[in-house]
Amino acid sequence: MSFPLDPDDPRPPYMQITNALRAAILTKKLQPGERLPSQSELTKRYDVSRATVQRALRDLQDEGLLVARQGSGVFVRSRTERPVGVRTHIERAFEQPRVTIDFAGFSGETLYAALQEPVDKIRDGRLTPESIIVRLLVPNMADSQAVPVLVDGRAHDPRVTERARDIMLSHSRGIKRLVEELKTLGLVKEARVEVRTHGITPSFKLYVLNGAEVFFGFYPLGSNTVAVQGEAVDIVDVFGLDATLFPFATTDGQGAPGGLFVEQARKWYDSVWTMLGEELTP
Template sequence: MTFAPEPLDPDDDRPPYEQVASSLGAAIRTRRIGPGEKLPSHKALTEMYGFARATIQRALRDLEDEGLVVSRKGSGVFVRNRTERPAGLRPYVEQAFSSSAVTIDFAGFSSETLHGALQEPMDKIRVGRLTPTSITVRILVPDMAVPQAAPVRREDCGDDERLRARMHDIMVGYARSIRDSMSELSHLGLVPETRVDVRVHSGTQFFKLYVVNQEDAFFGYYPIKANKVVAQGEAIEIFDLVGKDTVLFHYSVNDNESSSGTQQVQQARMWFDSVWETIARGYDLDGH
């Protein structure tokens, strides 16, 4: 393998180790360094990037924490072979925005995590570091106008309109913020075409799913936990779907059509499109 890193952005104000980790991570995600391949030595990476050995070591530790590489004593650092692993969503979303046409499909209980993951790439678009020509986001969430399996009152597992109204407001708030941020990028002339669509369905969403640029899928479960919330001015003990710290498992399309990663992404896309095109209904975030 002959690996030559992309030139680092001289205007990037992140610490050097983050810049190196981002560069190597991008090379791994785009298969410029393939699964199972060995990374260049610490000495070679030091020469390539022009940073101290300690900086390179810190960057590699971050990549290992992220689950992209594994260090083998006496052998070096290797890209992980498996695509099924707990993964952080943010770096993959940011990498997706280096493409010309960006697509993100999300199915879940609310779009809070997606909202957070979009902030950094949108900031980079605003300062000209990322320049996609189109962004399309589809958000698929439960219809809080009808009873759900959760959230429910803890005392009797009963439906409570106040809990559904609270979740509705949370969902609408994050989805509207995503839409407005995308519209701003378009109005400012930074991204020629942006589109955010929201649809709802009657079933309770017990898992979250992201499909990024049709090539990467992230899947995680919502555990049910006891919680206490305030709804319409009253504290209520509930059983709640908790997803903020959900472990996401990552699957990627690769050259092997029969590989687990490729099939998982294909099935995720099929499932999302089947629900989106059949039982899901369009939702107006402005309530018109």
Template sequence: MPRWKAPDLPDGPLRELNRALHALHGRAGWPSSRDLQKAVGGHDVVSYTTIHQALTKPLLPRWGVIELLVEELARAAGGRRRPTDTVEHFKKLYDRAYGAGEDDEHANGDPEPEALDARTPSGVTTEPPAALRIGETDRTDSAPQVDRGDGGKQGESVTEELRRRLTADSYPPGSRLPPQRDLARELKVSRDAVQRALRVLQDEGWIASRKGSGIRVIKNIQRGVVMGPLISEAFERADVSFDVFTLTSESLVAHMRLQAERIQFGHISPRSITVRLLVPDMSLAFPYWRSGDAAQDGALKERAVGIAQRQLADLSAVFRSMLVPFVRFTVRHVPLVPSFKLYLINEVAALQGFYEVVERVVDLDGEWVQALDVLGLGAPLTHHVKDGDPHSPGSMFVESARGWFESVWQRLADQEGDD
């Protein structure tokens, strides 16, 4: 679009925000509103009119539109991009311009209908904005949401939780996810964090959205063997043991939390639980978590390390909560980059699945980065059982896997963290 004249606004937060967006638009080469609409996903995500108004009018739309524009304009700016051309910086400007923090009782949920105009600059009126991104159209959500704390990390936590629910079949294929406002309220996060998570899940192929029909689960993760029933069956023994080799413990956390609840409610009462967990030394040079930009690669690696550490902390907390006479949970780090995950259950069964390397968009602290990543949650698993025949395929696989695990545990793994 042609260079537009910035609206004549009085000094203040709204003028600062408008000028910052105007300047970023210029550094991006003044792309047209229609080009921007295509770049952020088309008319099902945001209307052309909404983008045009965001770039030419003194009144800016809800935060989700500004966030999309900042992401795309910063990408288009390339080498002309400035350090302040970040989603986080514009979020602070937006919150100041729209009085964030003045209505704290609604900060972590949806605003009451009568409060919709409370965040609009004084003396300015507007029509309700178009539905954003994932296709939810409930008009009670038209006020911008305030992201308390780090929106990027909130988004990662929500993504992890929703992936766990998808894996546990809480949201089976064909079903609809709860509305964004309900998820935000339940998980005690902002709507922005929920939208970030949904965008990641949509990019990964878990969900799909159509305007007016909500968000549907489309990925059928029940390929191969379902892990949950096998773990539940394993915990019905008096002495439970797991040997696990994995990139992170994400798949394991939800299942173990379920077993802790079964123990708490008296449904099962094992006498002992022994878990040995092999995870990679995160200082290794991994072939994924890469974008081609050295600075971004470092941040992608830090993000992956943070996720892995949170999962281990969650898993440790779950085992500490188990009301069992004897619980031993030991983690060792090994100088291997996993290409597969392996679960050895009660010394008689094995589950194996392979990690899939994918190229996808990753939410990197508010910036969407195209990167190589690896997916393991929901991967198809093969099930092998040791039977009375030592030469059967199942028996041979379990014994071979146990021998491999024991050799790595004893000879390669770092033992400094043992209890």
């Protein structure tokens, strides 16, 4: 994976690194699930800045070839087929005057990352929605869930549960701060993020964009070594960034499977939100 950067190559250093890593992944020199060296190690290895390494890794994440797992590092995707790029669709949703995003899943980590670009464009005046309403439906990690649990005996560990709750709260707070700041700055008339928790362990993630597009994907499970209170712990974890999303849209036509799926997804979301959801102030 290590190679000298070519000073005569007209491409910027981040692009040279991106292309080399992409080739290594697609030719299986970097195996699915393999962990990459840390950013510090990569900056030393290629004699570049941390920003250059971060740009290369971010581009490969956007392509669906790498995933970053909080507290664990950056990994080659377990499956290297190209997933649906929900990021582009979320940005397109912000072109409408009234934006609604409903998310159901574990933490909203992918949503938080995907919101950065459209929010920046609103700040720059390139996007001008009138209202933004985001709803997050996440598990109540104060209760024991089926995952995450210890690999050994599938036992529950309060430290692991607390870690998962902290990750969920971190991204919920980030989304709330990103969106609601737009109203504070006077850039959007209405901007609101609501969070509700429930007792169902999610087996899938779901996005409903402007009530017209749905993205659905199953959560893969696997073993993961994470740092918990300074100790390396092996857990059965949810790899949300590895979920392949399937798109459905009302524009598929009346009576078409896509439109029917959108309708049923909205009904499911509203029913869980209303019947089981408990308000959470992140």
